[in-house]
Each structure stands twice: as C-alpha cells, then as structure tokens.
Amino acid sequence: MKVLVPIKRVVDFTVKVRVKPDGSGVDLDNVKMSMNPFDEIAVEEAIRLKERGATTEVVVVSMGSAACQETLRTALAMGADRAILVETNVNLEPLAVAKLLKQIVLKEDPQLVILGKQAIDDDSNQTGQMLAALLNWPQGTFASKLEISGGKATVTREIDGGLETLELPLPAVITTDLRLNEPRYTTLPNIIKAKKRPLDILKVSDLGTDVAPRLKTLQVEAPRPRKAGIRVATVEELVTKLREEAKVI
C-alpha cells in the first residue's frame, strides 16, 4: 500500500512577514523558508504507518521552484522513500495544485493521500478537499487521530464543537491537524542517507493540466495598526480603565 504526501515550502512559522511598501505582496527576500508545519505532520504520519507495516512506500511530492528540492530532501531524511518535484516558477492556486496532484495520483496509484490541512502562508485550507473531489474519494479533514486497517481509515477530526470520528473506505484523502503527531527531527546520518534516495523532477507541461490562475491579487496591505497600549499597575486600575475608559464592562 503506497501513501502519497504532498508538501509545500513556505515561510517559516517563526517569521513575522512584512508587506512590501508598494502593496504588491509580502517581502520574502532572505526570509527563512521551511516545510509547512502541517505537511511535516503529514510526512511523520505516513512514516509511522510504514513503521507499523500499514504501508510499504511513502512518496512525497512538491510543486514550485528548484528550491523545493531542499524541502523534499528533508522529507526523505525523515524517512520518505521517494520524492517528486513538479518544477515551476508560476504561482499555483489550490485548484491547480489539486489537478496536478490528481495526475500524480493516477500515475502512482496510492491508497492514501495525506496532506497538511492548510499552508501557513496562504491559509486557504482547500487543496486536500479539492483533490478528494477530483478523485471522487472520501475525505477525512483536520485529523487528530488516524487508524488504517482492513481497507478502511478511521479518522478522528477536530471540529469547532469538539471531536468527530468517521470511518472511510480506502482509497481516501486525509488532511492533518496540529495534534495528529509530533514530527521527528532529522538526524545527520539520515540526511546523508536521503541524498541517495530518488528525487524525480517533472515539468507542469508533462502532466497536461490547465493551471492558469482564476484569481488576481490586486493588492496586499498591512492590517490596521493598533493604538499603543498602556501598562496598569494593579487589578483595581485595570477594572477602572475597563469600566470608565474602554467601557467594555
């Protein structure tokens, strides 16, 4: 049973991004980039499935510039078996990514695709659900627990009201939430071993898919700045301020 894990190279979660003064976008020059945290969790879950014997091969795939090879090598160092890069410098929207992933799925024939629930740059939270739709596969999103057995996935999902558990027949698409697992660190020996694992590079045109954008970004601006606050010295002072100045209680 093969598992496919799509991963995205994004701004590191510790970075507080700044908007470019001309409003054209976010300033990414010299900014630290990393694997999307939810995708790290997805890779970790796939590797644990392999360690438990529930799957035989973990294939990771990423789409973007040549720099994404770094991210793919990190996944290989965590324990993935093989990597695919769909190389492009064009910005891909979630629908386009889902369509490209569908082509990869048709080639690779996995029983499970595990994705991060959202990328922390775009925050769209769409790709997994879209891929499931295009494949006509069931979906288990925002997973905090995943069990695979007897051709079924039992997924516990984090929802607004608490938790929900679904049983889905394989093949299925799963998206990960924060508490599914804690990803392992890559060790130096594994990083070196990973250099020998296969990393294939494809072009978008190899996959015969329409990836033209459907949205246009007109501008990107910083959020409204907040007025500077004050320190209060005592609880009494806080209560007075909230009652009389802010008038919120």
Added chain:
Amino acid sequence: MAILVLAEHDNVILKPATRNTVAAARKISEKAGGSEIQVLVMGEAARTVAEASALLEGVSKVWLADAQQLGAHTAEVLSAQVLLQLETEQYSHLLAPATTFGKNLLPRVAALLDVQQISGIVDVLSPTTFVRPIYAGNALATIESIGGAVIVLTVLSTGFDATPVTDKSAPIEAVKQIANQTPGIRLVGRQLASCEKIELTAARVVVSGGRGLQKAENFKLLEALAAKLNAAVGASRAAVDAGYVPNDYQVGQTGKIVAPDLYIAVGISGAIQHLAGMRDSKVIVAINKDPDAPIFQVADYGLVGDALEILPQLTAQL
C-alpha cells in the same frame, strides 16, 4: 441570479456563523444591484433550522433538503446535494461560513464546479472583489475573481456583523431530489462540548488562558472570571496541547478566529499564530508574569504579574 448561502446547524439549531455569512451575502447583493439571497439547509429532521433561516433579514427563500443520509453532514453527500441545487437554479455566488463545517465542505464543492474558491473573506469590495487575511493575518490581500463562473466563498464571521432576526418568514421549499450517500462512509461518533457553553466565535467577551496557568485545574479560576463577565472561555494552542482544555477552546491561526469587544489573555505569551486568532478584538487585556511577552505589544491594557494571584482578585472586584 441569486446568491446561495449554505446554512450551518446541528439539525436542531441554526449556528450563529450562518447569520454572519448572510450578512456577507447582503453586502454582495447590495453591490450587485440587489440579487436575491437564498439559504440551503441540508440535514435530517431539520425543519426548525429551515424556519430559523427563513426569519433572517435579507433572506428571500429557504430550500430544505431533509433526509437520513444528510443527517451526519458528511462532505461527500452534502457536496453532491449542493450540486443538485445548482442544477435547479442559477447562482452568481455560493457562500458558507469559514467554520470547520464550511471549510470541510465548500472546497469539495468548488472543485466539483471547477471553480477556485476564495477562503475566509473579511470584506466585500465589489461582487467580484474580496479581502482576506493571509500569513496568519499579518497581511490582507485584495483578490479579484477573474474566472467568470459562480464565485465560491467562505466567510469569516469577524468581518461581518450578524444579520438580524426578523418576525417575517421567507417561504420554505423542499428540494426535489436528495443526493445519494457514498457507500462505506460512516459517522462513528462525536464528542461535543456542552450546549450551555457560550460560543467562542459569537461572544461579546472572551477570557482566554495559556500555558501560564500551569495546570488544568487552574482553568477553574478562568471559568469563574468568565462567569462574572458572561464571557466565553478560550485557550492558546499550548494550553490545549498540554491537555488543560479540549481542542474546541483553541483560538488562533488554525483554530477559532474571534473579534469580541473584550479579549482577556491570561498567561498567554502571544505567538504570531495566537495573535492571528484575536488581533481584531476591540479591546485586548494581557495578564502575564513576563513583562517582555509579545502579547503586551497588542494589548490595550497590560498587567504584569502572576495570573494565579490576579485572576481571583479580578473576579472578586467585578
């Protein structure tokens, strides 16, 4: 062409986020020259939800898809039901709340329609132009849909005041066809918070706790303060990960996004990801032992000190 809003509910009660989504629909409608707004309720024995939806200001018609296979609200059968609805009538826009319900369902629908969805809008500038937060809310992007097909949007409640409830009911019509359930998909169970808890995303006041509370039992101090203020209780990711409270308390970039009149952050350091969930609150209070905690940079009022001592004092003085 009308605008369709997908109602979020539990088969009995209409969820508040639906009202904020209808408000967004009304803003689009105004800018589009007055298009009609319809609501689609999909569920099991959900007549009361349809009746509640029909009373919302701005709604001209409610469609009710009522069947056993829709009762669990799973995305596969609901998305098929939405597609049947789009065959019944032409819509210019399709909206759902940006809650776990809408986030799970709408992208599946969008892909089936070959449409690029826009997630989590906080403003409408024109029928085809919207504003949404990106990079954990550190930037706001103005996006134009250039596709030409139906526009698919999820709506962040913090961007739109809930549409009022009137005493006039719009007509309710049953859908003609119910979608089929995909075989093998089964709801095994749910573990939900008690209905008596004030909903985080709709509360006027939120009191939130972080790892600074040190132990799960200390959340009781926070609950006592919340009770005095008639507030909802939230938490940082750290507090949920540490097991102090269940996941539905989490406020943040990938949890709940709230913008109450008053947000009191207790023992929360203020990581970027937490700020993303509460930065639009009208008044922010921070209580933390560490005077350099980043939360103080967004707080209107900051009190440096031990949360475990301050909380009971604050509760007593209110």
